[in-house]
Amino acid sequence: MGLGINDFWLFVVSxxxxxxxxxxxxxxxxxxSASQGFKAGSVAALGIGCGTFVHISAAAFGLSALLASSATAFTVLKIVGCVYLVYMGISMALSSPTVDAPARFNASSYSKIFRQGFLTNSLNPKVALFFLAFVxxxxxxAExxxxxxxxxxGLVFNFxxxxxxxxxxxxxxxxAARVQASQRLKQWLNRGLGGMFAFFGLRLALSELA
Structure with missing residues (x-):
C-alpha cells in the first residue's frame, strides 16, 4: 500500500x-442497545466514532505527543475523564428503566446519547496514547x-x-428483546452497568503516564 504504510492487513486484523x-x-x-434498542446503540456507536476522530487528528498532528510527554496535561485530562465516567456510572445506576423506553425517545434523546458517546471516548487520554503508540x-x-x-x-481503524x-x-x-427482562431485572442491570462505568473511571484515575 502507498503512503509508506506497511503490513496493512496486519494492521486491519490487529x-x-x-x-x-x-x-x-x-x-x-x-x-x-440493551435498554433502549438498536437505534440508540447505533447513535452511541456513531458518537464514539466521532470522539475517535478527535484522537486521530490529535495524534496525526502532534497533540497526543504533547499529552504523552506532559505529566500535567495527562493528569488533567485523566481527572476530567475519570469524573465523567463516574458521573455516567452513577447516572446509569440511579436511572429508571421506564424513563428511557424506546417509545418515548425523540431527537433530543438521541442527541444526548450521541453526546455522551462522544465524551466517553474523547475524554479518555488512554485512547490518545493508544493511537500514538499503535499506528x-x-x-x-522515511515517509x-x-x-x-x-x-x-486511523480512518480504517475507526471504520x-x-x-x-x-x-x-x-x-x-x-x-434484550428475547429475554424480555422484568423491570426489576432491568433496574439491577442498570446498576451493574453503572458500577462497571464507575470502575472504568476509577481505573483511569489510578493509571499512570507510560
Whole structure:
C-alpha cells in the first residue's frame, strides 16, 4: 500500500482484535442497545466514532505527543475523564428503566446519547496514547507525509470500530428483546452497568503516564 504504510492487513486484523476487547466504549453501546434498542446503540456507536476522530487528528498532528510527554496535561485530562465516567456510572445506576423506553425517545434523546458517546471516548487520554503508540508501527519512518498516512490508518481503524459497534448494538438489542427482562431485572442491570462505568473511571484515575 502507498503512503509508506506497511503490513496493512496486519494492521486491519490487529485493529479488529483490539476492538473486541471490552472497554467503556463497548460497554456504553451495549448498555444503550440493551435498554433502549438498536437505534440508540447505533447513535452511541456513531458518537464514539466521532470522539475517535478527535484522537486521530490529535495524534496525526502532534497533540497526543504533547499529552504523552506532559505529566500535567495527562493528569488533567485523566481527572476530567475519570469524573465523567463516574458521573455516567452513577447516572446509569440511579436511572429508571421506564424513563428511557424506546417509545418515548425523540431527537433530543438521541442527541444526548450521541453526546455522551462522544465524551466517553474523547475524554479518555488512554485512547490518545493508544493511537500514538499503535499506528506509527505501520508507517515507514522515511515517509515524508506521515500525518496523511496516520489519518488514513486511523480512518480504517475507526471504520472497523464503528462497524463492530453496530454489530454489538444489534446483538445486545436482540438478546434484550428475547429475554424480555422484568423491570426489576432491568433496574439491577442498570446498576451493574453503572458500577462497571464507575470502575472504568476509577481505573483511569489510578493509571499512570507510560
Amino acid at each position: 485493529g479488529i482484535l483490539l476492538n473486541l476487547v471490552p472497554g467503556p466504549d463497548s460497554l456504553y453501546v451495549a448498555s444503550r 506509527p508501527q505501520f508507517i515507514d519512518p 515524508p507525509n506521515k500525518a496523511l498516512a496516520f489519518i488514513v490508518l 472497523n470500530a464503528i462497524l463492530w459497534g453496530h454489530i454489538l448494538a444489534w446483538l445486545s438489542a436482540s438478546i
